[in-house]
Amino acid sequence: MSHPLSPRYLEVRLHGQHVGWLCEAGRVTRFIATEQYLAENRRATLSLSLTIPGAEQITQAIMKNYFDPAAYRERGELPPFFAGLLPEGSLRRRLAATRKSNRDIDDFGILAAAGEDLPGAVTVVPADLDKLTAVARANGVTGGADNLEIAVPEQAAEGAASLSGVQDKLALSRARDGKRYCMPVKGELSDLIAKLPAAGNDSQVMNEYACMQLAGLAGVNVAQCRPASMSTMADYPELVTALGAETRFLAVDRFDRSAGGAIHMEDACQLLTLMPGQKYSGAKQFVKFLQVLDRLGANGIDDVRQFFIRQAVNTLLGNSDAHLKNFSVLYRDGVRPALSPAYDIVCVAALPGFQGFATSVAIDKLQRQETLDTYATVARQAGISERIAKAAVAHTVMLARDLWPSAMLKMDVPDAVRAAIENRLRTLPLAGGAGT
Numbered sequence: 001m002s003h004p005l006s007p008r009y010l011e012v013r014l015h016g017q018h019v020g021w022l023c024e025a026g027r028v029t030r031f032i033a034t035e036q037y038l039a040e041n042r043r044a045t046l047s048l049s050l051t052i053p054g055a056e057q058i059t060q061a062i063m064k065n066y067f068d069p070a071a072y073r074e075r076g077e078l079p080p081f082f083a084g085l086l087p088e089g090s091l092r093r094r095l096a097a098t099r100k101s102n103r104d105i106d107d108f109g110i111l112a113a114a115g116e117d118l119p120g121a122v123t124v125v126p127a128d129l130d131k132l133t134a135v136a137r138a139n140g141v142t143g144g145a146d147n148l149e150i151a152v153p154e155q156a157a158e159g160a161a162s163l164s165g166v167q168d169k170l171a172l173s174r175a176r177d178g179k180r181y182c183m184p185v186k187g188e189l190s191d192l193i194a195k196l197p198a199a200g201n202d203s204q205v206m207n208e209y210a211c212m213q214l215a216g217l218a219g220v221n222v223a224q225c226r227p228a229s230m231s232t233m234a235d236y237p238e239l240v241t242a243l244g245a246e247t248r249f250l251a252v253d254r255f256d257r258s259a260g261g262a263i264h265m266e267d268a269c270q271l272l273t274l275m276p277g278q279k280y281s282g283a284k285q286f287v288k289f290l291q292v293l294d295r296l297g298a299n300g301i302d303d304v305r306q307f308f309i310r311q312a313v314n315t316l317l318g319n320s321d322a323h324l325k326n327f328s329v330l331y332r333d334g335v336r337p338a339l340s341p342a343y344d345i346v347c348v349a350a351l352p353g354f355q356g357f358a359t360s361v362a363i364d365k366l367q368r369q370e371t372l373d374t375y376a377t378v379a380r381q382a383g384i385s386e387r388i389a390k391a392a393v394a395h396t397v398m399l400a401r402d403l404w405p406s407a408m409l410k411m412d413v414p415d416a417v418r419a420a421i422e423n424r425l426r427t428l429p430l431a432g433g434a435g436t
Helices: 035-039 056-063 089-096 107-113 134-139 203-217 237-243 283-295 301-317 358-367 372-382 386-409 415-427
Strands: 008-014 017-025 028-033 122-126 169-174 192-195 225-229 248-253 264-267 328-331
Touching: 008 107, 017 035, 017 107, 028 035, 028 134, 089 107, 107 122, 203 225, 203 248, 203 301, 203 386, 203 415, 283 301, 283 372, 301 372, 301 386, 301 415, 372 386, 386 415
Parallel strands: none
Antiparallel strands: 008 017, 008 122, 017 028, 169 192, 192 248, 225 248, 264 328
8 A cells, every 4th residue: 555655765875885775755854874884983984964083972873863954854855965965957957857757856866866976985876675674664754654665766867977066067977089078878987077168158167267277376276177178078969069069168077086986075065964055154164164174184284274275265366156065075085084176266256247146245245355364263263273374375375476467378368357366466455465
């Protein structure tokens, strides 16, 4: 007999190991850890929202509480870590178009649609219901219900992958000749993100490329990227025609992929138990993120310095959209977080219609008031030496002032971007060293 809850289950795997189930029933979603994952001494980190290295009592309390905010959501939402894996906009619509059942176009079903190629080393696949434990069966649904008819969503589609964020993008793989980019083969991971241009207009692509290069010159550890002609994109002829064969997209190497396979990662929203819509939560959450890097991070003070360098560069470049989802960590050792290379660095101040972006305008106003003392205050709130923050930012400002003007003369930089950055170097209090 069918039950109106009709729960669906996905298996959650980390580096190929089954670590838990994700269950949805009646628009309630839960993550239930496997007994093996709960019992491991050196547990691979799925998310710092769920497991905290060196704090086993807290970890057990979170994962055994089936109503903990890190593992439980209502209204059809996924728990924060899993919600952070979902795409938005055009990419989500493309994934929804692969689903045969209307039920599987919700968050749960969209996650399954791209479940074999997600950010980091996590995968989600339709659950093997014969291996579903009594705990997962009962507590995964309502915290105690049983005897329900259980189902699984449709498996991932050919070439499907999820990339979080609003900007239109694709997950691709390099062709063997190294000169073309193709749809990933099912069962193999993508190794590149293609950030798409507007039809016949790649100015935003070149904005981001220029800003990424300038950030690198100022000391930011940036993701490797390059502009590439749409004509080099195989398997998407209609898209190439629509956007223009000679229009450029931004090809960004995936830092969560390596010769040895996927490297696990999560963004600041995920690890702080925040939903994607809370990405503009503000300074207090950035302080918490900084404390995570300082106290739990694999790189310690190096990542702390890099955090301050990156934030200073965002201010100098006019990147007023550097929200929490644009800061991620990698788990190279499987357990402890390390700040990932920087990505999504754009001169937002030069975008058409910038004055209509209320949140970015408000952040830009704050950036225009920053001094070295601003960063010292953040350091103090995080329990970090003010001297370290000031030294890192002052050196970054010096590099930007010395290197950016001449570098932009040699780069293909949109005029509006060049003008905005030059203006900021002349007028920002931070660029003038105020507050020292």
